[in-house]
């Protein structure tokens with residue numbers, strides 16, 4: 001919640017609370033002035049001019065109340081929009097350094113819920129929770145102070161009733177309601193299960209005792225469900241009664257306490273009417289608190305989930321003072337070892353690898369040997385536990401993350417296409433590529449069918465499902481080829497391709513003048529331009545070192 005308060009635009013929040021308070025006080029003053037006016041008129045004054053100030057007050061408070069409410073809505077909704085912008089931007093800023101490694105343990109659904117639903121919940125926190133609470137305190141306090149000018153005893157009674165209506169009643173309703181809600185949900189579930197059981201096993205039930213036992217159990221659950229429903233209805237009725245009854249108590253207290261003065265002849269009867277109706281109006285100060293208490297649990301839970309996401313530790317950190325990006329483009333891994341969190345054995349254990357400018361290197365090895373992990377280290381998705389990853393001779397940990405990532409174009413093992421056009425997906429790598437550039441690289445990779453079918457500007461489906469797995473993989477390779485990065489990292493780019501197509505893709509990659517480091521399970525398809533490096537499993541080889549063959 002303190003994080004949320006920090007994100008609130010202070011000035012606007014204060015203005016919204018002030019306008020909310022003004023609305024409540026104008027409402028109470030409108031009632032008080034109306035009461036005084038009616039009483040004054042009932043006293044048949046000799047001239048209507050006596051009532052002019054009250055008539056003016058009624059008009060003034062009536063208009064002011066509507067204007068203040070309108071302005072308060074404008075300010076608080078403007079504030080909400082600013083808050084949601086800050087919340088979303090803040091959350092995404094926290095997420096970016098977590099991706100991809102620190103998010104591997106987070107379920108996608110949870111992440112989506114936090115980014116969408118929890119932020120939605122938090123964006124309403126000011127309007128539904130903070131503003132009503134602040135208005136209750138400020139407007140309630142002001143109403144009590146104003147009442148004390150008329151009758152200190154009445155002010156005390158009003159303060160107590162405001163606390164009762166604003167905190168006592170909602171808290172009681174929540175506790176009492178929770179018990180009956182739980183019972184109702186339990187019995188509803190039991191009734192549903194009984195009905196299903198009865199239907200599925202109808203023949204057995206009829207055969208056993210004509211269904212009497214099953215129907216008896218269903219009846220018992222239905223009875224308990226009715227009891228729970230009644231209990232919930234009683235809580236709802238009692239809450240409504242209290243919501244209406246507590247202000248009525250305030251009215252009675254005002255009539256009694258100020259009425260004594262009127263009876264004694266020391267107080268103007270118009271003041272009695274004003275005090276009684278003004279007190280009634282003051283209860284609007286806590287009117288929003290019932291919903292605020294109800295919203296509080298949801299807001300707190302959403303805030304906890306957002307905070308938990310923000311508390312995740314990124315797998316790699318930006319250096320405090322990054323070194324300038326080196327001009328040289330080579331990649332060198334020196335004795336790197338990495339054990340994933342929670343893994344029983346190292347994924348890599350002392351691996352050395354050199355990929356010079358223009359080199360074509362293919363990593364092979366058994367499944368789980370750590371080939372993809374090599375690419376993850378080159379991209380600095382993770383840092384090695386031991387050893388160094390050098391980019392152009394500089395330790396990757398000393399370079400700005402953006403510089404590290406700009407040096408490599410990556411095609412993943414299971415490439416993701418975005419729901420958009422083929423061209424849109426390709427221009428993620430180079431936004432200024434012309435249609436001719438895109439078509440050229442697609443044709444080079446044998447994607448003529450995609451060009452002629454879906455087309456450059458055709459929709460690829462929600463995650464590219466209008467393309468086959470092999471086509472998706474080649475679009476991803478095309479994206480890497482279009483990128484201006486000096487090093488191409490490709491994880492099994494030919495996994496879904498038949499022999500001739502695989503050979504074609506590998507030929508295109510070998511023809512590219514840049515350095516290429518790829519992972520493959522089919523080294524036989526590689527021509528003589530490729531240096532094949534076998535990555536051994538740490539556990540199986542005891543070393544996990546790369547082996548040039």
Ligand SMILES: Nc1ncnc2c1ncn2[C@@H]1O[C@H](COP(=O)(O)OP(=O)(O)OP(=O)(O)O)[C@@H](O)[C@H]1O
Nearest residue numbers: 104340341343347366367368369370371372373374
């Ligand atoms: N995020 C992760 N968390 C924990 N363990 C992981 C993670 N990623 C990989 N591993 C483990 O690290 C080891 C190396 O994985 P890696 O993906 O690098 O192997 P690979 O050689 O590319 O395998 P494959 O050929 O099957 O793609 C495996 O034992 C794998 O289970």
